[in-house]
Amino acid sequence: MSSLLEQEIQSQPEVITQLIDKEIHHIEQIIKQLPSFDYIIIAARGSSDHAATYAKYAWGTMAGYPIALAAPSLQTLYQRPPRMNNALIIGISQSGQSPDIVSVLAEGKRQGRPTIAITNDVNSALAATADHVIELHAGQERSVAATKTYTAQVAVMMLFAALMNGDKERITELQRVPGWIAQVLESSSAIARYAERYRYMDECIVVGRGYNYATSFELALKLKELTYVMATAYSSADFRHGPIATVKEGLPTILIMPQGAPYADMLELAHELQERKAELLVLSESQEALALAQTPFALPADIPEWLTPIVSIIPGQLLGLHLTIAKHLEPDAPRGLKKITLTN
Amino acid sequence: MSSLLEQEIQSQPEVITQLIDKEIHHIEQIIKQLPSFDYIIIAARGSSDHAATYAKYAWGTMAGYPIALAAPSLQTLYQRPPRMNNALIIGISQSGQSPDIVSVLAEGKRQGRPTIAITNDVNSALAATADHVIELHAGQERSVAATKTYTAQVAVMMLFAALMNGDKERITELQRVPGWIAQVLESSSAIARYAERYRYMDECIVVGRGYNYATSFELALKLKELTYVMATAYSSADFRHGPIATVKEGLPTILIMPQGAPYADMLELAHELQERKAELLVLSESQEALALAQTPFALPADIPEWLTPIVSIIPGQLLGLHLTIAKHLEPDAPRGLKKITLTN
Numbered sequence: 001m002s003s004l005l006e007q008e009i010q011s012q013p014e015v016i017t018q019l020i021d022k023e024i025h026h027i028e029q030i031i032k033q034l035p036s037f038d039y040i041i042i043a044a045r046g047s048s049d050h051a052a053t054y055a056k057y058a059w060g061t062m063a064g065y066p067i068a069l070a071a072p073s074l075q076t077l078y079q080r081p082p083r084m085n086n087a088l089i090i091g092i093s094q095s096g097q098s099p100d101i102v103s104v105l106a107e108g109k110r111q112g113r114p115t116i117a118i119t120n121d122v123n124s125a126l127a128a129t130a131d132h133v134i135e136l137h138a139g140q141e142r143s144v145a146a147t148k149t150y151t152a153q154v155a156v157m158m159l160f161a162a163l164m165n166g167d168k169e170r171i172t173e174l175q176r177v178p179g180w181i182a183q184v185l186e187s188s189s190a191i192a193r194y195a196e197r198y199r200y201m202d203e204c205i206v207v208g209r210g211y212n213y214a215t216s217f218e219l220a221l222k223l224k225e226l227t228y229v230m231a232t233a234y235s236s237a238d239f240r241h242g243p244i245a246t247v248k249e250g251l252p253t254i255l256i257m258p259q260g261a262p263y264a265d266m267l268e269l270a271h272e273l274q275e276r277k278a279e280l281l282v283l284s285e286s287q288e289a290l291a292l293a294q295t296p297f298a299l300p301a302d303i304p305e306w307l308t309p310i311v312s313i314i315p316g317q318l319l320g321l322h323l324t325i326a327k328h329l330e331p332d333a334p335r336g337l338k339k340i341t342l343t344n
Numbered sequence: 345m346s347s348l349l350e351q352e353i354q355s356q357p358e359v360i361t362q363l364i365d366k367e368i369h370h371i372e373q374i375i376k377q378l379p380s381f382d383y384i385i386i387a388a389r390g391s392s393d394h395a396a397t398y399a400k401y402a403w404g405t406m407a408g409y410p411i412a413l414a415a416p417s418l419q420t421l422y423q424r425p426p427r428m429n430n431a432l433i434i435g436i437s438q439s440g441q442s443p444d445i446v447s448v449l450a451e452g453k454r455q456g457r458p459t460i461a462i463t464n465d466v467n468s469a470l471a472a473t474a475d476h477v478i479e480l481h482a483g484q485e486r487s488v489a490a491t492k493t494y495t496a497q498v499a500v501m502m503l504f505a506a507l508m509n510g511d512k513e514r515i516t517e518l519q520r521v522p523g524w525i526a527q528v529l530e531s532s533s534a535i536a537r538y539a540e541r542y543r544y545m546d547e548c549i550v551v552g553r554g555y556n557y558a559t560s561f562e563l564a565l566k567l568k569e570l571t572y573v574m575a576t577a578y579s580s581a582d583f584r585h586g587p588i589a590t591v592k593e594g595l596p597t598i599l600i601m602p603q604g605a606p607y608a609d610m611l612e613l614a615h616e617l618q619e620r621k622a623e624l625l626v627l628s629e630s631q632e633a634l635a636l637a638q639t640p641f642a643l644p645a646d647i648p649e650w651l652t653p654i655v656s657i658i659p660g661q662l663l664g665l666h667l668t669i670a671k672h673l674e675p676d677a678p679r680g681l682k683k684i685t686l687t688n
Contacts, residue, residue: 038429039383041410046585056415061424066385066431068412071400073554073581077605080405085382086430087410100581145586203547203574210417225586230547232576237417237444237687241390242489242569245678261421265688276680334589336620343581344609 005143005226005324005331009317010185013178015148016155016310019137020175027159030132034114037088043070043104044092045343047146047221051092051118051153053214054309058157062306063164072100076344081107090116094141094149095340096124105129118156120149143332144339145225147317150218151181154310161306173304177311180300184314187297188322191315194295195322201252203230205278207239208256208312209266215256215309219316225334226320227327236262236269249277255293256312257284260305283312349487349570349668349675353661354529357522359482359492360499360654364519366481371503374476378458381432387414387448388436389687391490391562395436395462395497398558398653402501406650407508416444420688425451434460438485438493439684440468449473462500464493487676488683489569491661494562495525498654505650517648521655524644528658531641532666535659538639539666545596547574549622551583552600552656553610559600559653563660569678570664571671580606580613593621599637600656601628604649627656 040059042052049069056067068087075081076099089108091101096119106129108115117130120138127133136152155177162170198204204223208216213235220231234243247253253273257266263286270292273280282293285303290296297315299308324331384403386396393413400411412431419425420443433452435445440463450473452459461474464482471477480496499521506514542548548567552560557579564577578587591597597617601610607630614636617624626637629647634640641659643652668675 038427039412039431045582049582057418057422060415060418060426061422064424064427066412066414066426066428068383068410070410071404071557073579073606074401074404077554077609078401078405080408082404082410083382083408084410087383210421213415221586224590226589228590228592230574230576230590232574235417238389238393240687241685242565242681245570245681246568246572246574247680248572262417265421336591337586337589341585343584 003143003331005145005147005321008141008143008148009321012148012151013182013185015138015152016181017178019152019155020159022137023134023156024159024171027134028163030116031163034088037114038086039066039068040088040090041068041070041084041104041108042090042092043072043101045098045101046341047150047218048092048094048153050214050218050221051150051157053217054154054211055157055160057211057213058161058306059164062161070104072104075103075107076100084108084111084113087113088116089113090118091126091130092118092153093126094120094146096121096126097340098343100343102126102129118153144334144337145222145320151310151313158307158310173307177307180303180311181314183300184311187315188318191297191318192322192325195319195326197295198252198323199326201229204252204254205247206231206233206254206256207236207266207269209235209237209262210260211306211309212256212258212262212312215312218313219254219256222316222320223323225337226331227323227329236265239269247273247276247278251278252281253278254281255283257282257289258299258303258305258308258312259286260308283315347487347675349489349491349665352485352487352492353665356492356495357526357529359496360525361522363481363496363499364503367478367500368503368515371478372507374460375507378432381458382430383410383412384432384434385412385414385428385448385452386434386436387416387445389442389445390685391494391565392436392438392497394558394562394565395494395501397561398498398555399501399504401555401557402505402650403508406505414448416448419447419451420444428452428455428457431457432460433457434462435470435474436462436497437470438464438490440465440470441684442687444687446470446473462497488678488681489566489664495654495657502651502654517651521651524647524655525658527644528655531659532662535641535662536666536669539663539670541639542596542667543670545573548596548598549591550575550577550598550600551580551610551613553579553581553606554604555650555653556600556602556606556656559656562657563598563600566660566664567667569681570675571667571673580609583613591617591620591622595622596625597622598625599627601626601633602643602647602649602652602656603630604652627659
């Protein structure tokens, strides 16, 4: 019998289809009802924080809003919340239970600012605190590592980006996402074969930029949680400001580089890393990029760049899954982790 | 003859003394002249980004301003800068030359927002773009890894925090910083002995929270740049949301835990890590915390918590320096790095 993790990874096309169907009009209504605001504060941790990072780029470019990722400890540790004048406050949490995330929303409400909760549990403390609640409709997530709730959160961020942008064509594009995810899921057995090669990998680097900066962090987190590999994520720009010094011959480097604005920069980095004899794993639909890789992960062609992150995380989830199998680890319950992490 | 890196590390008490002396009234004037703003956008990369992260906590708690760390690629890659209504825009760059950081300030200016440059080069493009320029007065930094310019940037952030807060006692506290740094620098030869133990370390974890979240990132970056160790930084809260699964017996874990608001949480984490048989390196003035460590780094007692980051990075700089010596590496010019990194 397959693991819960595998079942949840495979369920994503259906989860995203349902989510778009059930929440699109709701999100449209919420946007209409929001009072005016200048910028957005998002509170989130772990995978949810990566969905927030996606929003930082997508809402910035497509709707023009600057995003400040909250430092929840200003409230919880220092009891000195900042003044949130003219901000919209959003909390993202699968469980809706983390006290620090709830505290940021509660403070926003206390200051009279509009608040939105994005969660898989509409009966959670986070949902109870917010003016508006967006449900992920992902069904219970039983595996400890978040997969379907992460892509559902990213889909919500994409719905907001498209609806705030007001371009109907974006919605049409978004509805193709479940099909692209299903297409990548078909490569599961190919990725299982690739995973063998990385059975004894101790550490790796993951690089993405722009919209896929978030993907690099989420992919690294999946590898850390599931396979205990010391995976570190960077944007290609930050990577060049120092950490590139750690690259040595054979270091596995995962490059998330679908076509789009960061592609030329990522391609230049790929060539630099090839010169340094790094082991390249490339996620792209570009033959030119895939040809540079020891291990190529082909993405579907013609995905609009803003939608690539929800598709490009899938090979990462599958790599995590198949590495747990190759290493005889327990995919559903990594050592030392609980499903719900309560941080103050 | 000692390396440039060592000379620059040792020069920090003098650099900070001069900086405070030369910039305190200037910064006071700038604050008086600023038009009103609701929040602050800071653009920075590498070590400068860690100084910005310190500001996110210090300006949040002490002056009440939310900080959004800029995503420069919104401008440089996507040509879609966000609307910066009611924001103050700050760029931090040692060289003042990185085109992406300059572009964020230029866009802020185009939108009629107030702009401040914090740089070591008053003739740089960043300085030319800004309404106000704060010079670091650190002298030329010849070693590739930033040390004195990082602490100088943090000192500027501390001056702003104290002056925006308006509490004169903060300024008196700040003037004691050079003395505390000098005190830690005296432990250089002790740290050289400790470094022997980590000669063959491949990877390590660095954890700090609150004001010292920034320190954990800067310390990890020094180890990566100088010693090529795969060092990864976390807040204790983020660490529990997944990455703690990577901890195995003997994994070197550097805990930055001076007394203060995050101390209890960090102490709990230290005990958890001890149970998992991690190798603990502890930076603290608390005997209770130091007693848990295989390698204790004692900090001076009674530093006000908001000032601890500028002192607690010093043992990290010294560990980086002495590891380069133990490993026969070149401290002044790490492989594959240039002093000025131009990213778009």
